[in-house]
Amino acid sequence: MSEAVYPQSEVFHTEDMTISVGPQHPSTHGVLRFVVRTDGEVIGEAIPDVGYLHRSIEKIGEKCTYHGYVPYTDRADYLAAMFANQGFCMAAEKLAATEVTRRGEFCRVIACELNRIASHLISVGTFGQDIGAITPFLHALRERETINDLMEEICGARLTYNYIRIGGVGYDITQETCDKILTFLDHFDPIVDEYNRLLSYNKIYIERLANVAVITKEEAFQYNLVGPNLRASGIKWDIRRDIPYSVYPELDFEVPVGHGEKGTLGDCYDRYWVRMQELQESSKIVRQCLKMMPKGPAISKVPRKFKPPAGEVYVRVEAPRGDMGYYVVSDGSEYPYRVRIRTGSFTAMGIIDKLSRGIMVADLIALIASLDVDAPEIDR
Amino acid sequence: MQVQEIYNKLEKQFPGKVGLFRGDIFDPCLNVDAGAIVEVCRYLRDDPETSFEVLSDLTAVDWTKKDDEKIQVVYHLFSYGKRHQIVLKVDLPREAPRIATVEGVWKAANWFEREVFDLFGVDFVGHSDLRRIMLPEDWIGHPLRKDYVEQEEYDGISTQRAPLVEKLLK
Numbered sequence: 244m245s246e247a248v249y250p251q252s253e254v255f256h257t258e259d260m261t262i263s264v265g266p267q268h269p270s271t272h273g274v275l276r277f278v279v280r281t282d283g284e285v286i287g288e289a290i291p292d293v294g295y296l297h298r299s300i301e302k303i304g305e306k307c308t309y310h311g312y313v314p315y316t317d318r319a320d321y322l323a324a325m326f327a328n329q330g331f332c333m334a335a336e337k338l339a340a341t342e343v344t345r346r347g348e349f350c351r352v353i354a355c356e357l358n359r360i361a362s363h364l365i366s367v368g369t370f371g372q373d374i375g376a377i378t379p380f381l382h383a384l385r386e387r388e389t390i391n392d393l394m395e396e397i398c399g400a401r402l403t404y405n406y407i408r409i410g411g412v413g414y415d416i417t418q419e420t421c422d423k424i425l426t427f428l429d430h431f432d433p434i435v436d437e438y439n440r441l442l443s444y445n446k447i448y449i450e451r452l453a454n455v456a457v458i459t460k461e462e463a464f465q466y467n468l469v470g471p472n473l474r475a476s477g478i479k480w481d482i483r484r485d486i487p488y489s490v491y492p493e494l495d496f497e498v499p500v501g502h503g504e505k506g507t508l509g510d511c512y513d514r515y516w517v518r519m520q521e522l523q524e525s526s527k528i529v530r531q532c533l534k535m536m537p538k539g540p541a542i543s544k545v546p547r548k549f550k551p552p553a554g555e556v557y558v559r560v561e562a563p564r565g566d567m568g569y570y571v572v573s574d575g576s577e578y579p580y581r582v583r584i585r586t587g588s589f590t591a592m593g594i595i596d597k598l599s600r601g602i603m604v605a606d607l608i609a610l611i612a613s614l615d616v617d618a619p620e621i622d623r
Numbered sequence: 624m625q626v627q628e629i630y631n632k633l634e635k636q637f638p639g640k641v642g643l644f645r646g647d648i649f650d651p652c653l654n655v656d657a658g659a660i661v662e663v664c665r666y667l668r669d670d671p672e673t674s675f676e677v678l679s680d681l682t683a684v685d686w687t688k689k690d691d692e693k694i695q696v697v698y699h700l701f702s703y704g705k706r707h708q709i710v711l712k713v714d715l716p717r718e719a720p721r722i723a724t725v726e727g728v729w730k731a732a733n734w735f736e737r738e739v740f741d742l743f744g745v746d747f748v749g750h751s752d753l754r755r756i757m758l759p760e761d762w763i764g765h766p767l768r769k770d771y772v773e774q775e776e777y778d779g780i781s782t783q784r785a786p787l788v789e790k791l792l793k
Contacts, residue, residue, distance in 0.1 A: 297757040301742075302766055337649060464676040464703070467731035480703055556649045557680070557699055557710070568680055570697070585680040585699075593734040622757060 259287055266295050270373045270608045273618025277595075281604060289599035289607055291592050296622040304582030309335045309409060309549045312579065317403035319584050320620040322365055325351075325358040326562035327584070328407035333488065334558040334571040335409045339551035344543045347411030348490045349536040353424070354397060354406055354416075356525040356532075360431070361390040362563035363518045363525075366615045370515055371442050373612040374451050379442040386434055389427055396420050409549060411542030421533050428526050435522055443519060452515060453506030456598045456610040463509070466594040469587045470565020471517045472614055475501035476509035482561035494531050496524045511613035518615070550577055564588050564615055588620040626651040626709055629673055637663060650699075652710035657722050660698075660713055664728045667700060667709070675700040675709070678725070681735035683743045685717070687769045694720045694743055715745065724750040742767040 265276035274295035280287040300319055304312050316331045317324040329351060336343060343351075368383030391401040397416055398406035406413050442448055458468065463476040473480060481498040483491040499520035501513030553575040559568050565587030572581040591614040599607050630644045630653055640659040645652050655663050667675045680699040686692065698711040715722060724747040725732045736747045737756040744765035747753055755762065763774050773782050 294755075294757040294759075299766060465730040467677050467679065467729065478703065485706065554648060566679070568699070570680060570682060570699070572684055581684045583680070583682045585682075589734065589738075590731050593731060597730075 264289075264607075265292075270611060272369060272611070272616060275592075275616070275618050275621065277607070279599075279604070279607070284603050284605075286599050286602055286604060286607055289595060291595055293592060293618075293621050296618045298623065300623045301582050301584060304579050306578065308577050309551070309579060310547070312582070313408060314403070314405045316584075317405055318619060319623055320562065320564065320567075320586065320588075320617055321402055322617055323358055323362040323563045324402065324404045325355045325407060326560050326567055328404065329355060329489075330558055330560040330562075330567050330569040330584075331571070331582070332407050332409050333560065334556050334569040335549070335551060337556045337558060338554055338571060338573050339409075339549065341410050341545055342543050343489075344411050344540050345490075345537055346415070346539040347541050347543070349532050350412040350416050350541055351407055352489055352491070352494070353529055353532045353536075354394070354404070354412070356528045357390050357393060357424070358404075359525045359563050360522055361387045361394075363522050364390075366563070366612075367438070367442070367515060367518055367522075370612045371448070373608050374448060376442060376445070376448060379438060382434075382438065382441065386431060389430075393420065393424055393427060396423065408542060408545075410545035411540070413542070415541040416536075421536070424529065425533055428530060432523070432526055435519065435526075438519065443516070449505045449512060451605075452512035452609055452613070453510055455506075455511045455606050456602060456613065457507045458509040458594065458598065460509070462594065462597075466597075467590040468565070468594065469590065470561065470563070471521065472514055472565060472587070472591055474499065475513040475517045477501055482559050482566055486559060488558075488560065490532075490535075493535070494528050496528050499524065511609050514613040514615075548577060550575065562587065564591075564617060564620060584623055586620040586623065588614075588616040588618075589623075591616050592621055626707070629667075629707075629709055632670075632673070633663065633666075636666060650708070650710050652697075652712055655711050655713050657713050657715060660711070661723045661725055661728065663711070664698070664700075664725045668728055672705075673702065673707075674704050675702045677701045677703065678729035678731050678735070679708070681725075681732055681739065683739045683745060683767075685743065685767065685769045687717075692717050694745060696720075696722060696739065696745060698725070719746070720744070721746045721748055723748050726750055741765070744768065 259280050259282050261280050264279055266274040276292040278290045300315055303315050313328055316327040319327040364383040364387045368380040371379040395401050398404045398414055458476050460476050463473050477500055479498055479500045484498055499517050501508055501517055504516045505512045551573045553573055555572040557570045559566050568585035570583035571579050574580040598610055633641045637659055640656040642654050667673045679701040682697050684695045693714045694717055696713045701708045724736055736750055739745050740753055741755040741757050742765055764771050
């Protein structure tokens with residue numbers, strides 16, 4: 244038997260391969276897709292394709308009353324629904340000059356910071372999982388489960404809370420729940436060190452993340468990165484500290500920034516490390532709030548027919564994925580004329596195409612995980 | 624820097640191109656002539672006194688009031704260094720709105736403009752990749768417009784659903 248002889252050019256002919264990552268890929272964190280053109284293991288470009296989870300939340304906002312829209316905002320980012328609630332409520336309150344009770348503000352901050360811990364736990368847990376470390380993910384979810392239980396006790400829901408209402412919060416946090424939260428935090432603080440031993444100082448993990456997909460300060464500004472992604476590039480900026488809202492000015496907390504901990508400033512490891520530190524800061528904030536919380540009503544008297552005067556407002560809150568902006572336009576009627584939700588994940592997606600050029604396929608997974616993009620927040 | 628000062632500066636630099644300054648509302652805003660938006664944005668970014676290094680948000684509002692029909696493109700600019708912000712607004716006709724892209728000033732505008740193109744149908748001239756972002760390429764209409772009517776069928780799948788109550792009563 245003679246072997247088939249192919250023309251030389253056909254044997255050595257090479258071409259770029261176009262592959263589709265997602266929309267049901269475990270590392271894309273929800274339904275989003277990348278069209279990746281690769282030359283072997285090296286990426287030529289990775290074009291994000293989003294919109295799979297577009298639910299037209301902004302259009303729905305024009306059809307609901309202000310009170311009626313609050314549950315919908317939960318769905319804007321289901322990993323951090325508290326912040327989406329709070330952003331919209333703050334916008335409505337600012338438009339109508341509604342007062343929030345002091346106890347209500349503290350309830351908000353406690354709920355939000357617990358939610359931030361839960362969201363960051365998912366972020367750092369799945370980060371490990373994407374890189375190949377499955378165990379830390381289970382440890383992270385175990386703690387998150389307790390937070391879900393606490394949330395259930397606070398507001399009756401485990402994921403889409405609908406807790407923060409215009410004028411305050413839906414339900415007061417009882418003393419019993421406060422004690423439980425404190426017990427949880429006492430348990431949680433040492434757990435962060437456990438994560439560090441398990442994941443953060445793991446040599447393989449560091450090697451996979453350090454010096455990968457570096458984002459400089461200028462790029463972060465150009466692409467409008469926000470939150471932990473911005474801070475990891477060395478910019479000390481936190482809405483809670485710099486454009487204070489709620490009772491944050493009275494609270495004492497640090498704003499962690501990236502220092503090039505294990506490699507270059509603004510690499511994947513810095514973005515991870517900033518989130519790990521924020522876990523502890525959030526825990527600190529909740530402890531202070533539990534101590535400072537005054538007695539009183541949890542929600543102020545707000546008319547059922549909520550009609551803010553005509554006007555427009557842009558409100559920012561510091562969500563786990565960064566600056567969440569609500570641009571609400573009122574025409575004086577019961578319904579918002581326009582609601583715009585500006586989210587951190589949406590702008591973070593824009594930078595992936597640029598950063599992916601020339602990196603390895605495995606590093607793309609690290610990059611997506613490090614930006615902590617969240618499909619519902621991108622598509623809304 | 625106070626927003627009033629920024630406005631005065633702009634008026635001096637671009638006479639006749641900026642106007643309708645509102646300083647008495649929550650987020651002070653000013654109207655910019657559609658033709659001058661790129662120059663104004665680049666000036667605001669590069670001038671050391673204003674240094675708006677970030678485009679926080681870019682969106683649009685569809686105004687359908689009689690005698691005042693327009694698509695208003697809204698730019699939220701922010702400066703981390705100076706800690707000030709300003710809102711720029713550009714009025715465009717509802718029929719075939721066109722405006723130059725500010726992608727060259729802030730890269731973040733790329734995705735923001737794609738979203739506004741998709742949901743409002745504003746044509747950003749000079750944009751590098753103006754495709755629909757949220758909806759499928761062959762979708763008809765721009766949903767965030769006030770007079771939008773959803774197509775009855777997409778790809779052979781009905782987009783309508785009988786109200787549940789009526790269905791149960793049948």
